[in-house]
Amino acid sequence: MSTELSVTDLVTGYGKQEIVHGVSMAAREGEITCVFGPNGSGKSTVVKAIAGLLPVWRGRLQLGERELTGLPVHEVVRHGIVMMPQGGGVFPRFTVMENLRMGGYSLRDTAWVAQRIEALIDEYPSLQRRRHVAAGSLSGGEQMMVAFARALVPDPTFVLLDEPSAGLSPALVSETMARVEGLRERGVGVVMIEQNIREALPVADRLYILAGGQRKFAGTPADIHDDRHLMTLYMGGAA
Ligand SMILES: Nc1ncnc2c1ncn2[C@@H]1O[C@H](COP(=O)(O)OP(=O)(O)OP(=O)(O)O)[C@@H](O)[C@H]1O
Ligand SMILES: [Mg+2]
Structure with a gap:
């Protein structure tokens, strides 16, 4: 069975400001897990915490049975988790x-x-x-x-991508998605934050939507009925 990278009830932030209020998600090796959400919803903050760049205030980070919570970046990398900024x-x-x-x-x-x-x-x-x-x-x-x-x-067993297609031309956005699929073909697990939803959705195996530092949706692209449904979720509304 493939290894799971799991985030359980993660609480973190900057200074005294709590930004992520108890988010849970899981990604699998050989799959592309996408994280969507409006600006400032805490996507990068979650991924930085997974990478060991931010302290975990509460909750757990695990790779299979291994505890990652509180490990510094270089230890996280040694466990096979790499972040692309x-x-x-x-x-x-x-x-x-x-x-x-x-x-x-x-x-x-x-x-x-x-x-x-x-x-x-x-x-x-x-x-x-x-x-x-x-x-x-x-x-x-x-x-x-x-x-x-x-x-x-x-x-790596997992690569964390924070908006890999940001600011790129449409041709390069497609190329980026093809490279992300290339990671999956190698058996690498991908956690990808994206704003280019239209390009990212077709390559996603799993999907999380964050808004206001909380998880608003967890599922697969097949669970998204249509664009309107997606936009409602995206704007933090009820499913
Ligand atoms: N280094 C920091 N110090 C203090 N506050 C920060 C810092 N980085 C981000 N924040 C705040 O945390 C909140 C969430 O930011 P985060 O970068 O996680 O959002 P995001 O979902 O990745 O947004 P975007 O789509 O704009 O990249 C925002 O309110 C932001 O202002
Ligand atoms: Mg961000």
Whole structure:
């Protein structure tokens, strides 16, 4: 059975401000779990807590039977959970190789990381050719390849994506979704925050909608009757 990444009654926030008021969700390996919701609904906050970037005030984070609650980022990465920041987080002044090496920075076995990078870069001939070029000189599509390849360096079981298609051209949005499906084909579990619902819904296996730091909906795309139903859920209304 595939491993489940589970969030149970998560409460967290910033400073003294509680933002997420007891959210539960679960994602599976080899599936795409989408998180939708209006601006400021707490989507990034939930995902940052899963990645170990924010403290868990109450509730639990688990990977299968393993407890993730309270682990720092590098420990979360060692458990196979990798976050791709909004916009991909590629460093434009660093070379393709330097960007890829950053994907393995928290791993102790540097020889293994070097092998992983070679194996991944072999899958992308355009990156292979330009491994020593500054990432900022690559096309938008190629920079996205760098971001996805970097996320795969630790051989993750789960990749967390915060709006991977934000600000991209329609063609690149489709390409992003194809890459996300590529992660699923590898058996990786994906947790993806998206605002491009129309593009993300067709690739989603599971779906959560947050509003006001609370879960308003949990289900599958098949549970969404039509656009109006989706909009009602999205705006935080009753199902
Ligand atoms: N670093 C921070 N310090 C204080 N408050 C923050 C911080 N980051 C986010 N917030 C607040 O937390 C709330 C939820 O933010 P969050 O980024 O999780 O929303 P989101 O659903 O990801 O929104 P968006 O769709 O705009 O990315 C917002 O009210 C926001 O202002
Ligand atoms: Mg966000």
